[in-house]
Amino acid sequence: MKIAICVKQVPDSWAEKKMAGGLLDRDSVDAVLNDLDEYAVEEALRIVEAHSQDGANPITTTVISMGPERATDALRKALSMGVDEAILITDPALQGSDALATSAVLAKVISTEGFDLVFCGTESTDARMSVIPAMLAERLEYAQLTFAGVVTLDVASSTVSIDRMTDAGTEKIQAPLPAVVGVIEKINEPRYPSFKGIMAAKKKTIHSKSLSDYGINSAVVGSAGAWSSVEDALAMPARGAGIKVVDEGNGGNALVEFLAEKRIV
Amino acid sequence: MSSAMILIDYDNGSIAKSVGELATFASRVGEVTAVLFADEYQVLVDHLKAFPISKVIVVTGCNLNENTAGPIAKELSHLVSELEPSALLISSTAKGKEIAARVAVRTQSGIITDAIELSAELVATQSVFGGSTVVHSKVKHGTSIITLRPNSVEASQAGGPAELVVREAAASVGKETITSRTPTVSGGRPELSEASIIVSGGRGTNGDFSQVEALADVLGAAVGASRAATDAGWYPHSHQVGQTGKTVSPQLYVACGISGAIQHRAGMQTSKTIVAINKDPDAPIFELADFGVVGDLFSVLPQAVAGINSKKSS
Numbered sequence: 001m002k003i004a005i006c007v008k009q010v011p012d013s014w015a016e017k018k019m020a021g022g023l024l025d026r027d028s029v030d031a032v033l034n035d036l037d038e039y040a041v042e043e044a045l046r047i048v049e050a051h052s053q054d055g056a057n058p059i060t061t062t063v064i065s066m067g068p069e070r071a072t073d074a075l076r077k078a079l080s081m082g083v084d085e086a087i088l089i090t091d092p093a094l095q096g097s098d099a100l101a102t103s104a105v106l107a108k109v110i111s112t113e114g115f116d117l118v119f120c121g122t123e124s125t126d127a128r129m130s131v132i133p134a135m136l137a138e139r140l141e142y143a144q145l146t147f148a149g150v151v152t153l154d155v156a157s158s159t160v161s162i163d164r165m166t167d168a169g170t171e172k173i174q175a176p177l178p179a180v181v182g183v184i185e186k187i188n189e190p191r192y193p194s195f196k197g198i199m200a201a202k203k204k205t206i207h208s209k210s211l212s213d214y215g216i217n218s219a220v221v222g223s224a225g226a227w228s229s230v231e232d233a234l235a236m237p238a239r240g241a242g243i244k245v246v247d248e249g250n251g252g253n254a255l256v257e258f259l260a261e262k263r264i265v
Numbered sequence: 266m267s268s269a270m271i272l273i274d275y276d277n278g279s280i281a282k283s284v285g286e287l288a289t290f291a292s293r294v295g296e297v298t299a300v301l302f303a304d305e306y307q308v309l310v311d312h313l314k315a316f317p318i319s320k321v322i323v324v325t326g327c328n329l330n331e332n333t334a335g336p337i338a339k340e341l342s343h344l345v346s347e348l349e350p351s352a353l354l355i356s357s358t359a360k361g362k363e364i365a366a367r368v369a370v371r372t373q374s375g376i377i378t379d380a381i382e383l384s385a386e387l388v389a390t391q392s393v394f395g396g397s398t399v400v401h402s403k404v405k406h407g408t409s410i411i412t413l414r415p416n417s418v419e420a421s422q423a424g425g426p427a428e429l430v431v432r433e434a435a436a437s438v439g440k441e442t443i444t445s446r447t448p449t450v451s452g453g454r455p456e457l458s459e460a461s462i463i464v465s466g467g468r469g470t471n472g473d474f475s476q477v478e479a480l481a482d483v484l485g486a487a488v489g490a491s492r493a494a495t496d497a498g499w500y501p502h503s504h505q506v507g508q509t510g511k512t513v514s515p516q517l518y519v520a521c522g523i524s525g526a527i528q529h530r531a532g533m534q535t536s537k538t539i540v541a542i543n544k545d546p547d548a549p550i551f552e553l554a555d556f557g558v559v560g561d562l563f564s565v566l567p568q569a570v571a572g573i574n575s576k577k578s579s
Contacts, residue, residue, distance in 0.1 A: 012528050013508045017394035099376065100369060111303035122403055125508055129378045130359070130395075131366035134334055138367040143440040144335055146361055161444075166359035167503065168276070169460070175331065175441040185509060186502045217438065227375030227406035231388060233496070234399045239534065239553050246546070247560025252568020255540065258556045262538060263485070264517055265573050 001059045003043050004115040006106055006136070007037040007081065009067050009074035009124040010067065012109060019233040023096050023223070024126055036121030037181050038190040041078045044119045046188065047153050048082075057155055060084050061114070062244030066105050073205050079201035086206040087113070090170065092212060096223030099127070103135035105221060106139070108214045113139060117160065118180045122147065133182035143175030146182030223255035267295030267385075270350040271315070272341065273321075274358065275303065276330060276448060276531055280312050282459060283413070285420025291354050292415060292421065293385040298322060299427070300344060300482035302329040302337055302434075310429055318425040321373055325436035330446070335517070336439040338367030343435065345372050345408055352387055352409040365412050366526035374407030381417040381514075395508065395531025416514070455487045456528050457504060461516040463536075465506055469522015469528070470541060472499045476566035477521050479533035483573045489533075491523045506530035521562045525550025542566065 002233075011017050011029040018025045033041075041063065047057045063078040065071050066089045079257040088104055097105070110118055118140075120148030123130035148162035149170075161174035165184060181246045193201070211218050219225055244255050269291035274281035277528045284299075291297040293361065297364045298320045299313055301543050306323045313321055345353055345368060353368060356360040357379050367380070383389035387409045393399045448557040457463065466477035469495040481488045490500035492507050506513055518536035523529055525541065525548055533539070534553055541554035551557045558565050 013531075016397065016527070018397055019400070055556065092322070097337065099366070103370070118575040126394075128512075129366075129376075130362050131369075131376065131378065132362035132365040135370050136369045137335065138338070141440075144333060144363070145441060166329075167449060167456070168360065171445065172442050172445040173441050173443050179440075184502075197416040227369075227373075228377055228402055228404045231399075231403060236397055236399055236535075241538075242539075242555035242557065244546075244551055244554070244559065247558050247565050250568075251542070251558040251560040251565040252570075254571050255542075255556065255558055255565065255569045256572035257542055258540070259517075259573070260576065262517075264538075265576050 001057060001117065002113070002115045003044050003047065003061045003080065003117045003119065004061060004110055004113070005037070005061065005063045005077060005119040006042050006072060006132065007041065007063055007065050008034045009065065009071040010124050013125045018235065022230040022233065031070060031073065033077045034124045036123060036125070036185060038121070039185055039187055040119040041081055041083060042123045042166070042190040043151055043183050045082045045191070047151070051118070051153070051155060054155060062087060062113070064087070064106060064109055066097070066102055069232070076201055077193065079204045080198045081191055082197055085204055087209060088206055089209050089214070091218065093212045093218035093222045095223045096226060098226040098228055099129055099131050099135060101225050101229055103132055103139055105211075105214070105216060106132070107139035108137055108216055114212055116177045117153070118142065120180065120182045122182055122184050131201045133180050138182040139260055140178070140180070142178075143179035145173055145175055145179055148181055148183045149186045149189070151181055151183065172217045177257050204258040205217045267348045268348070269294040269296070269352040269354060270298045270300060270345065270348065270354070272355045272361065272363065272364065273299050274311070274329070274356055275301070275309055278305075278308055280309055280528045283300065283415050284313070286415065286418050287354045287356060287413060289418050290383045290532065291352070291462055292317040293383065296349065297425070298348065300324065300341060302327050303341070310427060313427045315422070315424050317421055317423045318427045320428045320430065323324040323429065323431045324434050325431060331443065333439045333441045334367055335441070336434070336437045337416050339437045340434050342371035344367050350408060352381070352411060353390070355410070355412050357412040357414050362412050364409050369410045372407055374547060375404030376409050376410040377402050377404060378412045379414050380454065381414050383411060392514070392535055394444065395527065397534035421436040425510050441564040443567050445518060454481060455485070457487045457489060457506070457513060458500055460487035462486035463489045463506070463513055463515045463517070463533050464521065465491065465523060466494055466500065466521050467491035467523030470494065472475040472497065472498065474500060474540040476563060479570050480519065480566050483570050491529045520550050520554070521566065523550055524548045530533060
């Protein structure tokens with residue numbers, strides 16, 4: 001069985017993000033593996049470990065990303081956690097791709113390489129759209145099992161079951177493979193790469209592929225192929241600091257006065 | 266003639282608060298057609314007359330809450346292709362975004378998510394990067410599929426004919442089976458994404474949210490939590506405000522024992538009024554706060570609650 005984990009390299013969430021020419025300025029900040037994708041990597045690794053007794057049906061894991069060359073750093077982190085190998089689709093034409101193009105590229109890779117189970121994080125911390133897993137399921141005609149707080153794979157019956165947890169409530173959902181599984185933060189605690197894992201990762205392969213390797217036309221991706229565009233972006237003025245008091249026995253009362261002035265109480 | 270289609274969210278026989286908001290945005294664009302995936306629809310349709318909705322298309326045999334996003338998106342895509350609205354507006358809920366995403370793929374349309382404003386010319390406004398940047402975007406291909414953040418507009422009180430058309434879903438079965446459903450029971454407090462006042466607790470609570478809740482209750486507010494608090498298991502993840510939690514923009518946000526690092530700021534810094542209580546005078550949260558108290562929340566909050574209570578009774 002082949003498991004893929006789709007990941008994205010994003011600006012460090014602790015850094016300030018800015019726009020440049022209608023696109024997110026990725027160059028001027030540190031880049032990391034998207035926080036929420038770590039949970040997806042971790043879940044895939046746990047599934048492999050849970051089925052490690054089954055020698056007849058070995059499970060391999062591959063992390064896939066679409067991004068610039070430096071995205072290899074994010075992939076290397078996943079490899080250090082224990083993923084077997086990585087695929088990076090990189091091409092200058094991809095810059096400025098919208099979610100539709102990203103999902104089309106990822107779907108082409110997944111179907112070409114033949115993955116049975118695809119893990120994703122719920123959203124990236126830069127765009128925060130939360131649409132890629134659903135788009136992948138639609139394009140691949142795979143089952144969509146997203147917002148999973150619990151995932152169980154039954155290899156014998158080739159089915160995946162999840163507990164879907166959203167604001168609307170909890171649902172137990174199951175589907176036959178092949179499937180796209182989106183996981184939420186609550187699902188697990190991602191492991192820190194061990195020293196052994198980091199050393200082993202250096203020997204693992206990151207296959208660097210271009211659009212032509214998958215027969216993807218560059219006209220349908222990137223800014224040129226995007227189906228939405230930014231008209232303008234404005235940096236909001238920083239909030240000015242307001243009143244600050246020290247509690248010397250009347251802090252609570254001062255707060256109430258402030259709220260009363262604002263007509264909140 | 267411009268027209269806009271909206272997807273109706275509902276549960277337990279009541280339509281969601283977002284319906285009025287979607288109808289209001291949609292009415293700027295043109296004639297509004299609402300799509301309702303329900304079998305017991307009469308009561309719901311009656312409620313829709315309160316909003317500027319011209320037509321309601323009820324699709325039976327594909328209940329919104331009993332089916333996964335796939336089959337709903339398939340049916341909705343048929344309607345979009347048939348009726349060719351200029352825009353399809355859906356509320357930015359987990360399921361709403363997934364339905365919107367799948368319709369975008371099926372109908373070959375651009376998609377913009379979490380818009381907080383939408384003009385008649387379909388320019389969508391988004392507040393991104395933790396509220397530090399405001400972006401105006403447009404869809405350039407196909408139907409403008411836009412998901413709207415809840416609480417972004419005051420719902421119009423103008424009623425409409427809500428002319429009813431009922432059709433049956435083209436028997437599409439999802440690949441997924443929902444084996445059980447436990448809807449969220451709304452507790453006494455407002456929903457975080459809809460609340461106009463939020464009181465949040467962080468590391469400074471040390472696990473004791475009782476004073477945070479006391480202030481929330483006296484203000485009729487929702488309770489939020491920082492990532493530190495939810496990671497420590499002090500409050501459920503569903504209440505997390507921040508980079509990897511919810512983004513909120515209430516009238517008043519009270520941050521108690523929260524340092525105000527980017528992780529948290531990203532989720533609340535566009536709130537109209539921000540109040541902070543923290544023992545550390547150098548906590549970054551004070552840079553954002555309109556009013557800050559340097560002190561122990563366990564002293565400040567009880568005094569504040571008592572003060573608010575006495576104002577109420579006077």
